[in-house]
Amino acid sequence: MPRDEPNVGVLLFLAYRAMERRVLEAVSAAGFDDITLAQARVFQRIGPDGTRLGDLAEQAQVTKQTAGFLVDQLERAGYVERVPDPSDARARLVRVAERGRAALPVAAAVVAEVEAEWAAHLGQRRMAALRDTLVRLREVTDPYAR
Amino acid sequence: MPRDEPNVGVLLFLAYRAMERRVLEAVSAAGFDDITLAQARVFQRIGPDGTRLGDLAEQAQVTKQTAGFLVDQLERAGYVERVPDPSDARARLVRVAERGRAALPVAAAVVAEVEAEWAAHLGQRRMAALRDTLVRLREVTDPYAR
């Protein structure tokens, strides 16, 4: 009994989860084993100069309460810190802290490794086209980017 | 300050979530408003002739306990039913039931609509290439498909 070809949503899910799982496994194996999937989803959206909680929430597509809950844990574990936002006294910036900075190269290495595997399987041309297409798609799918 | 181009994992996430959100919104608006996101993730993987709980769990990438918990709720709400698996007395098949069948065309219509929007934005050629690439990628990312 041949399986139907799944719709594009499912196909996106499969690839997305594969990447996510690989990164979390590697980071965990490197000694950062107290980070959860939900925490990692928020953590990875922190920009180089820090990101506001509300923005993190929006990008990770959770409520700001949930983002706050996860940032609390990341903060307690030493991965991030909250600093005042100089441009707005209501806001605070979530920044990558010492321990978080140590985890970054591990994560980056796995992402590169997985992308290389995908490129090897698909061919460089297709891989480049995939990335390009997803970037374009973002214009219609990412409320934050608009 | 220009945002870095996110990695492919994030890009996949954005597209995946956009599709998922649209489908759930439409299904909910059509009166199937008691279904949750997690339930929908399991529901959509049920095959035409029913699917075993363990397979559902594997495809949705949750434990079978979690899948069972979600199927319980779907069953109570009338979306699915459990029937004995004729080929194995230990197993049962989760099948789409009356109410679930009513929701299917709604979901299918939105998926088609979103895909059409994406195709309009990307062009037919790129859209077809995206699907093709994701199908190929599945060979290395989907443990179930292998």
Next chain:
DNA sequence: GATGATCGTCAGATTATCTGACTAATATCG
């Protein structure tokens, strides 16, 4: 300066998820 929006948090409830242990049925292999 008053008024309304925005930023984050507090409180409380619910939902989703996992690990571990267990029963029943099947498959394997000597």
Next chain:
DNA sequence: CGATATTAGTCAGATAATCTGACGATCATC
């Protein structure tokens, strides 16, 4: 055939993640 190992699903209990609603503080606008 019969012992043993494997597989399908469930039960029990704990934990993690998520939401809605309400609030205080600050900002923006007029």
